[in-house]
Amino acid sequence: MPLPDSETTPRPRRPEPNDSESAGLDEDIEDCPECDSRPVYHSNGELVCEECGLVVADNLIDYGPEWRAFDATQRRERSRVGAPRTNTIHDRGLSTKIDWRDRDGYGNSLSERKRREMSRLRTWDERFRTRDASERNLRHALAEIDRMASALGLPATTREIASVLYRRALEEELMLGRSIEAMSAASVYAATRQAGIPRSIDEVVTVSRVEKGEMTRAYRYLLRELELPMSPPDPIEYVGRYASRLEVTDETEQRARELLDVGKRCGLHHGRDPVGLVASALYAASRLTGERITQSEIAAVADVCEMTIRTHYSELLEAEE
DNA sequence: ATGGTTTTTACTGCGTC
């Protein structure tokens, strides 16, 4: 079937802030300061070392807030930011309107034959229109997912998962009344969880274009409708990332893992922010190993309150017995 | 909307460098 190839409209290539960053990605991995002391792991063909990959992600995230802040000053125009403009231009030029009345231009009713013809046209027009709509939606979303994924330094496999999740959401018509941005962010978050390289919700939110509430709502919805089996986040999976950001010793990091392990057995993690727990564990561990890290340092890196660290870390230490 | 939980905020006194 000959498709009207309207999709060849030249896509305005928007200079992504990520372009320059991802260019520097490889170098960062090579030069990663962690690599002096740590081995680099290659998993599924990607250069993802558990420690170094995270350090790189860190660099990228540092850029995030910067243009995010820039973004925020213009939040009013948020809806205009970023999305490939093709959407609107495209639609405006293309979408056809076929009146539902079987009348000609003068208001006379049509012959039986014409009526059938119009009916057929409507059918096809409808098909193309919806097809276009969901494809535009998808393209937008995939671009968004890609942008967030690179800002978070996620490997390609994880992006793949996010894309698949989004496609499913779209197919199951979960997008009604939900923003593409929110659902994309939710897909990315879910993907990191499924891939076992979790980012915190907050991290995903900072690189997304939506508020936290909107994103978490979309995420919950996604989980429920797609019936994704998602166990609650395991704090231990976050340890490596924050440990490398803080540049603690291996010993401390290991100690933190143990503390969390014990704490988990005692049920300390129920209903609590895993990041807060990790921060506390790192603090407790740094005490045990004699490596002095201040609470405020950890609090700043993990983006939790010092008070949270205080309340949790003593519990972790007690649980150790 | 509500109530129970956790996190955050603001503010304290204490010890140390």
Add this chain to the structure above:
DNA sequence: GACGCGGTAAAAACCAT
């Protein structure tokens, strides 16, 4: 004195209902 630390009390945020 500045700083890090532990704590309290109250507000705010979060979640399930």
